[in-house]
Amino acid sequence: MTVLETLPIRKLAAMVRSRKISAVEVTSYFLNRIMAFDDAICGFNVPAPETAMGAARDLDKQLAAGGEAGALAGIPLSIKDIADVAGLPSAGASASRAGRMASTDATVVARMKIAGGIALGKANCHELAFGGPSFDLPYPPARNPWNRDRFPGGSSSGSGVTVAAGLCLGSLATDTAGSIRLPATMCGVFGLKPGRDTLPLDGIAVLAATMDHVGPVARTADDTRILFDVMAGRSPGPPCSGSLHGLRIGVPSDDWGVGSLMHPDVQTGLESAIDVARSEGAEIVPLELPSLDDFHAPATILMMAEIAAEHAASVRAAWDKFGAIFRARALVGEGITAEDYRLAERLRPVLTRRLFDAISSVDCLLVAGALAPPGPLASVDSFYFMKEPIPNIVANYTGFPALAFPAGVSSEGMPIGVQIMGVPGSEHRLLDIAENYERADPSRFAAGTPPDFGNAASLAFPTGSAPIEPCET
Template sequence: MTELYSFTATELAQLLKTKQISPVDLIQCTFKRIKEVDSSVNAYITTLEEVALRQAALAETEIINGLYKGPLHGIPLGIKDNYETKGIPTTAGSKIKENYIPDQTATAVEKLLCAGGITTGKLNMHEFGGGLTNTNIHYGHTRNPWNLQHTPGGSSGGSAAALAAGLATLTTGTDTFGSIRVPASMCGVYGLKPTYGLVSTKGVTPLAWSLDHAGPMARSVSDLALMLQVMAGYDPQDPASIKAPVPHYKEYLQKGINGIKIGVPTAYLDGLDEDVSLLFHNALQTLQQLGATIIEVDIEELSLSSFASYVITTGEAATYHYEKLQQNFEDYAPDVRIFFETGILTNTPQYVRAQQARRALTEAFQSVFDDVDLLLGPTVPIITPAFAEDMVKQNLEITKRSMPFTAPPNLTGTPSLAVPMGIARNGVPVGMQFIGNHLSEKILFQVGSSWEETNPLDKK
């Protein structure tokens, strides 16, 4: 019998709505799993069993009395620990904020809770979002459930690991230069970096204001659609929030991909680990068999992405952390401190040139989307690695290798959907990402859902 903790939200919603299972039973099952597994995985910084059981009891009463709120009602939801939660510690994975208890809840979380989501706890992360390995000297390293000696990716590593291990049904993540998509890919789950401004970042600890995105993570594309339906929308308290219509995303899940034109940047075909290259070329063949047209495209401006992303991210992060870096630099993990201190050395001409490079890349993306519906590439060019002895060096190296692949959608503000691509010979998943034009999430879900039906993690 399949345990409830491994079901998707889409599957659980029907069972909850028809009263075949209760929210209380589901939460109890989830926390039983947490107690059995999380001592090894370390996905959570703070668990909230009593809070969750109270919320589940209320949800049960509401559903029994015919007050069903929709498909998130009664669903276990893990929150990345850089989203503020009223009355609950929000550390951003840092010693500096270990005693911080907000008096407000982040807009995106508030929306999910109002839709009936049940908070299981606050999830581990790379400190302040400043890395892609989810090593954390303050709260312990999060481990990849597929192999505990391997990184889960970061900075939303706790969010991805919780999904992969059955420690939450849905989770939230943030993404500044890959922090949703990298861990989703390395843990074999699904993650969406939405269009910039589509989901409010009000109440989310910033890494780099102009690049930060909040988004959903889940074990299926359908679940992402359920979450985004709730999370998306204009927030007057977020200066970057955009006023845009929110489609009924689930309506696009069964449309198939026949006739969809997918561009593959030639820059994403070089420098790949052998297993990544093999799986990616196999994926291209599968997509063609499903009816998509694959077109190689040349985007020279992609070569600007690492420079632009590194300068903008470190510069804006150093601005946010400037006083603390002067006064309490020893409280930062070494890799994060080095990353942020680099931004202090950034000068105004470098920052302006980085923004100019960003504009050039954005214009190049707009041009290529005149000819294709989506872009596609590996999420990162490397197989999911085991933790290295020198974790500072490893994080900086993985960030350097990943940025050319993950940073462009952040720089351009375009949405990107990370999906599992397959399993490498080391037994750990790797992933790829579909990149769309602004506000094309519905097409990403359409194509991602068709890809999911090929069961990419079950292929031999």
């Protein structure tokens, strides 16, 4: 029996292209997993079995006729609910957009489809990528597959959940202050926030115009690389063939001021990443960086002001159509003065240059993916991102690329992770570094499988459905 949810994208796509397995078989397999598991974790807002099976049949016909298929041939995907997929609802988990249907694909979605990717449906998210986790929306919040009472990260919660639970092999997510990297960290998978303007945002709902980014979530560094390259409209490069030897890995000389806020298990994961790099022959370079507070304050001002500019009027005009958390968050920015916004904008190139100067002498900057392991879902602070400086927002403010990946588990068995940040254009370098970490210590730096999400082919299925026949490789 082939456990498809653990296969690398390169291998499974090659199997589909060579017709060792059909796209219909692959799609059926993952739709079975969605039927078996998704009710428990709410990873999909809108499963799309008919659309997905239609796309799979079309791909099989194309291959049977001698046609070609791209790097994502038959690969099952989830698409965050704020990104348009033609013919599917695009409500962003909000009652304010109920009934909204997308007539065309977002550009990055179209590129994934052209490469042979199969969209299984719309992934859950915080309301309009900001208001959550909420219990007063049309959809319940996504739950962490490692412990369903714990927070899976957000706002791209469904992207992290569907990949981690093996309901798809990749997801399209968005990131305004860490919304790709936080679910990747808390669900134990990989998430890349590319540099600003690297991937097009058309067809994706705006949250904060100058802070928004789109990128992939996947199980491995190489899977993430393939998805990123396809989303960028190019053929994927080869997997990494190297090691950490000779790399210069920067770390903040003073824990960037968050050492006292960091959970001991997260500190252990970060230290293990440093130790492994050293043991593999990398040099650890302490860096003097601008204060994290210096980044956090203006970045938060920009983000909250831009969110209010985009959404506050709609909230006031249709109050009952929005969840309580989104209403509260979206209106905060109305209190930000034009002078404060202009100052935050003026500081942006100054701080960006200072960060560039600090990290351009190293291959990456290594920091925690989150300051604590996933906490209880029902008690997430609605304004946690505004209270203490967080490393995540720095990459959105500066536009630098950043990649989150696993770094072990906490004492309670919950994922913890690290992230690496680089200068503009260094996405592939970051992916290579993460892949070298996977290779150096896969027990810690590779994605695991949550214990309750084994092979769905052995499960009982709802009336009228059945698992596909086992496929051999």
